Amino acid sequence: MDRVKNKVVIITGAASGLGEADARMLAAEGARVVMTDINVDAGQTIANEIGATFYQQDVALEESWHDLMGKVEEHYGQLDALVNNAGVGIIADIETTTTEVWRKTLGIHLDGTFWGCQSAIALMKKSGGGSIINMSSTAALVGIPSFLAYSAAKGGIRSMTKSIAIHCKQQNLNVRCNSVHPGSINTPMVHNALKKLVGIDMASEEDPEMMRQKLGVGEPNDVAHMIVYLVSDESKHINGAEMVIDNGDTVI
Ligand SMILES: NC(=O)c1ccc[n+]([C@@H]2O[C@H](COP(=O)([O-])OP(=O)(O)OC[C@H]3O[C@@H](n4cnc5c(N)ncnc54)[C@H](O)[C@@H]3O)[C@@H](O)[C@H]2O)c1
Structure with missing residues (x-):
């Protein structure tokens, strides 16, 4: 209990799956949780249940990030962690991926993560630092044939994360940035x-x-445990790392 007590944590795509599990576990560990999603009904219902705040947000829209950070700053005056979790998994290989699927996938995963990191760092700088967690995938490590755009986006998130981590360290911003790679x-x-x-x-x-x-x-809580760790100060020496959660699937 209380491993992340009073930390203000934003989780995108929190109305389902991994984001929902993260929100529930972080709230149980004492965080002040801010959930966002395009799915308002499910997001608001979960937020009411766990005592979180919910905001409607499409992460693929740049202005949504300015709105969100403005509300968080006004309401909480600080941001301790951002979990860039929202995502879509559209099945299409190199021969069947349309330009529309390519742009939609990269828009949500890559653009959304970029704007999320940029706007979070601006607020974290004002409130003493923080932890950014970018949801990648084992698709970033091995490339999945039936998820072409998804694999490209997750690979981009992996290297973007490392670039951000080193920048923040060099600039003494006290902001850590790590990627998580579930199977x-x-x-x-x-x-x-x-x-x-x-x-x-x-x-x-x-x-x-x-x-x-x-x-x-795996189970959603297998990932949520990692998220709680990366949000918490227990992980203060973890930066620019890729945390693989796949029970060894990409090792053999
Ligand atoms: N489930 C897995 O096996 C797995 C493995 C590796 C990585 N991931 C990643 O974990 C994240 C969560 O996946 P999940 O399995 O929980 O999926 P999910 O479909 O259960 O949940 C995704 C959530 O993201 C939301 N979302 C979609 N587009 C959005 C947008 N434009 N703006 C805001 N919210 C949006 C959806 O409404 C949904 O609530 C994704 O980034 C996914 O790529 C999942």
Whole structure:
């Protein structure tokens, strides 16, 4: 309990899956959680349940970041951590990826993460520093054929993170920046991919937990534990790192 007590933490894409798990665990550990998402109903419902603040935000719009940081500064006067988590996983390989899919994927993941980091650093500088956590993927490490634009975006997030981490260190900003690289984790995004790519429908499985274990798919809290650690001061010497959460899948 209280590992991140009173820290003000923004989580994007917090109305579902990993973002929701992060929000719940951070709130349970004492953080003042600010959730954002394009899905207002689900986001507001979860926020009410855990005592968080919810704001509607499309991370792919630059002005949404200025609005968000303005509200956070006005309401809390500080920002201790940002989790750039919002994302989409559109299935398409190099031969089938349209320009529209390419731009949408890079807009949400790469542009959103860039604006998020830039605007968070501006506010963190005023309030003494902070921790930025960028949600990448093992797709950044190995490249997944059926997720071309997604792999490119996650690879970009990985190297952007390192560039930011070193800049902040050189400038003595007291801002850390790390990327997180989960393999397959049990969320709606992965359910959709399993259905489309291998014909497994987790929703109609008789024993979804058994199927999860059989497929070697992780649980959202496996990632949330890492997020709490990176937000907390326990990770004060971790900077520019890539935290892989895949039970060794990319090692062998
Ligand atoms: N689940 C996995 O196995 C896995 C693995 C590696 C990385 N990731 C990454 O983790 C993050 C969360 O994925 P998830 O599995 O929880 O997916 P999810 O689909 O359950 O949740 C994604 C959330 O992002 C929101 N979102 C989408 N576009 C948005 C936008 N433009 N602005 C704001 N919010 C937006 C959605 O409304 C949704 O609530 C993503 O960045 C994803 O790429 C997931």
